[in-house]
Amino acid sequence: MAIVGAGLVGLIVAERLTALLPGVQVLVVEATSRLGGLCASQWNEHLGVNVHPRGTHVLATSSRRVWTYIAANTRVIPYRHRVYASYQGELVPLPLGLEAVQAVYGADLDAERARVLVERDAAPYRGKAPLTVEDAALASVGPRLYEAFVHGHVTKQWGVDPAKLSPEVFTSRFGLTYTRDNQYYPDARYQGLPAGGWGSMLHRLADRPGIRLELGRAASAEDPPEYARACVVTSPIDAWFGFDRGALERRSLAVEWRRTPASEAPRAATVTHPDPAVPYYRTHAPGLLPGGGPTVTDSTALVGYERHGPGEYQVDFVLRSPANQQLADTYRARARQLANGGLLFAGRGATFYDDMGTSIAAALTCATTLARRLRTP
Ligand SMILES: Cc1cc2nc3c(=O)[nH]c(=O)nc-3n(C[C@H](O)[C@H](O)[C@H](O)COP(=O)(O)OP(=O)(O)OC[C@H]3O[C@@H](n4cnc5c(N)ncnc54)[C@H](O)[C@@H]3O)c2cc1C
Structure with missing residues (x-):
């Protein structure tokens, strides 16, 4: 068994397979030198907390299966997320x-x-x-x-x-109600943050007998990892096929982290800034999230400024345009034909915009389906 990509989806599939198929060996290859993909987290001395450098990641789901799985693998701090837009100096709930x-x-x-x-x-x-x-x-x-x-x-x-x-x-992101309910995910039954950050949970998942990690290895159809019966690919679908039908058009966002005078820091953990005169589009203030460790005692706060373009903590995303959707469907149709041969595509590399709840549900289903298939001689 092999998995391409050590992000949320790849590592959950790996962990589940080793639990469902005792004795199975799973090789996880990861292009970068670290685990966790977008959900990686890092210890921050200033705050004394784990920070998600690519932006706040709150799990919001109504799936009992997803919640039960996460709660079995980390202590979850219940938290109902609130996001605000900064409008003429006021914070307006989204x-x-x-x-x-x-x-x-x-x-x-x-x-x-x-x-x-x-x-x-x-x-x-x-x-x-x-x-x-x-x-x-x-x-x-x-x-x-x-x-x-x-x-x-x-x-x-x-x-x-x-x-x-x-x-x-x-x-998918906006809507309008005429109520004062200021929850960002009002319909999600379960919401929370992992006590040690998503990165810690993902390191624990990877640290199971039967899982072997190979970091710094970019796999592709030309250079796949060795596998006997099945390989789950979570890396970008067009890159897997060597972009041979064309590259999906992408854009980048990057979060720049700065210690900011407390008087200038945002007043909420996640704030969007629709004003065109403001250079960034969203700010993250992890010290304002629950479970954020000791309160910041000095006169600065750590703030992540998320803006369009390249940067150290960059996230590439597929432009949501009709042309891209068409091209993505071409690659997905091709990927489906490979499923019987044991090559399965899962995660953000093929779906592009799934939130964590959807990604985790997909990973659990993928592992269950694969385990069933692999049990059959
Ligand atoms: C800015 C941002 C904020 C978000 N915030 C939230 C939130 O608050 N709540 C929420 O529910 N969801 C959120 N999400 C969605 C969430 O991040 C995803 O659902 C989840 O991370 C998807 O995990 P994944 O494993 O599919 O992808 P990834 O995390 O992208 O993992 C893919 C892995 O594959 C590796 N890889 C790539 N190419 C190769 C290759 N050729 N060979 C080997 N490895 C390779 C990558 O390095 C990466 O480690 C957010 C997404 C973004 C972009």
Whole structure:
């Protein structure tokens, strides 16, 4: 058995296989020199906590199976995540709710009046299927909320005009309610953070008998890891095939970590900054998360400034455009044909945008399916 990529998905599949198939040997090859992929965490002396250098990672899921698995492998600190947008010096809860409408249309509006005003502004943009983020956003929240909270946010996050991105960029992240419920994931039954950081949990998963790690090895279809019956690939799908049908168009985000005077530090753990005049699109203040170790005692706070472009803690992501979706489907169709030969594609390398809950569920299913198959002679 082999696995390509030692991120969340690769390591959960590896751990599960060794638990489900006693005696199995799993080789995990990882291109970089460290474990954890996007979920890697690092000890930070300043805060005395584990920091996720590629940005805050909160698990929010309604899947009992996912939650039970994680809780069996780390102590979870229950925490319901809140994310805010910085708008004219105020923090407005996301997803958009009554407070966002009040910030733009007037503080004294009640929910009914707020709905009437937004519906009136959005009505001219309805009646046709949305083709872009801009279409979807204008039809859903109207031009004023779009300009205040969506346009700058999306442009700075993706480095592309929202009129060029697929509507799912809006529908998967934004929405509008007329309530004051300021939870970022209001529908997720279970939410929390791992007590020692995701990286510590993933190191423990990798440290099981039967798992062998090979760091610093980039695998591909041309140079696959040795395996007898099955190989799970979690690395980027187009790179696996040597980009032979073309490379998916990607953008980068990077988080730059700085000690910031406490008076200038954000007042919430995760804040987005839709204002085009602000160079970064999101800030992370891990000291404000629960379980964040000792409170910062000096006059500075550690803040991660996330902006479009390259950097030390860079994350590449596939642009959500119709052309990319088509190309991705071509690679995925090709990947499916290889499944009977034991090559399975899983994780962000093939799905691109899954959150941790979905990624963990996929990893558990992948391991169960594979174990069943491998038990059959
Ligand atoms: C900025 C950001 C913030 C996020 N925040 C949250 C959050 O708060 N909550 C949430 O639920 N989800 C969040 N997510 C999603 C979460 O990070 C993913 O669901 C999860 O990390 C996916 O894990 P993975 O193993 O599929 O991918 P990855 O973590 O990308 O792991 C893939 C691994 O494969 C390795 N690799 C790549 N190419 C090769 C190769 N050729 N050979 C060998 N190895 C290779 C990589 O180095 C990496 O270690 C966030 C994602 C991003 C981008």
